[in-house]
Amino acid sequence: MRRGWIVDGVIAAGVAASLLVAGLSEQPTATSHDPLGYVLLVAGGLALAARRQAPVTVLAVTAVCAVGYQAVGFAVPVVAYLFAVYTAVRAGHRVAAVVASVLMLAAVPLAILASPHGWPVGEAFTQSRDVLQLAWLIAVGAAGEALRQAECRANEAERTREETARRRADEERLHIARELHDSLTHQISVIKIQAEVAVHLARKRGEEVPDALLAIREAGRDAARELRATLEALRDDATNPPHGLDDVAELVHRARTAGLDAQLTIEGHCDDVPAAVGRTAYRIVQESLTNVARHAAAATASVRIDYRPGTLVIRVDDDGQATVDTAPVPGVGLLGMRERVTALGGHLRAEPRIEGGFSVQAELPVDHSA
16 A cells, blocks of 8 residues: 555656646746646646545546646646546546546637637647647546456456365365265264173173273264264355354353353454454354363353454353363364464463363454455
């Protein structure tokens, strides 16, 4: 943005200087109208500094300045107006450029007739033709339209590439989900069922169940749950609308249904949080509550969502067995949360609490332009 302002400022200064030089060469003798004409010449050129921010306004200003300095006797080409026409057409204001140009075609001859030079009618129209250069008006308008069309095609091509990449990613996720389902689900189910049956038969016969067999059974259960969650996540990302902040309450409700005394607190006002931030917040709460249920041996958990200016803060606390003396073991869940938060430029803190239990806090920047 700053570079654009600098470029436009340099162009505006250059055009203003060229118009001023042209005005000086056109007016070798001073008249009472000269100061106003010089001001209009310079003002028309300097107005181009704002041509990208306000193309229609700059178009009107340069047109008025051009007619004005023609009326006070400066037969100088309307260079600034040509720049303004090009910018307006490129920005998509074609109707405004055409209307302004038609008015200019009518106003410039009248302005030259009314100038202190006292041009005869024939010479006045000849002079207006030289000043306006209709071919230049058409050329700059066509150039602006051509570049506008090229930019539209480039933007459309970019959107098409993004949609294609997104579709391929969805297809790849579904493919991975199918492969995992076909290759692992059956084997894990067999291991889990066989271990369950072995434990059941041993207890039925009154035999002591080996610790290794119990470990196999628990590992089978955990693997089945992990695989099911992975498949759901893959299919969810590919086929369904992504979860966001509106779905956090359902997560907390499910945790309470499973026996965990979970509470949700929301502070601040939700101001249209970007979808990427909402998805990450949902996954953080989901993974945190899952870890609480599996590993913390906790009775209660609290989920707090705090909407702050420019930042969304998510905090999940539990009263489990973690203490400050035991360093947390970084698992796949925590690693995934950290990667998601870092990708958005945020910060994640996951550590035992002084009062006991574990705390996960994420600060996510709410940047609508990202």
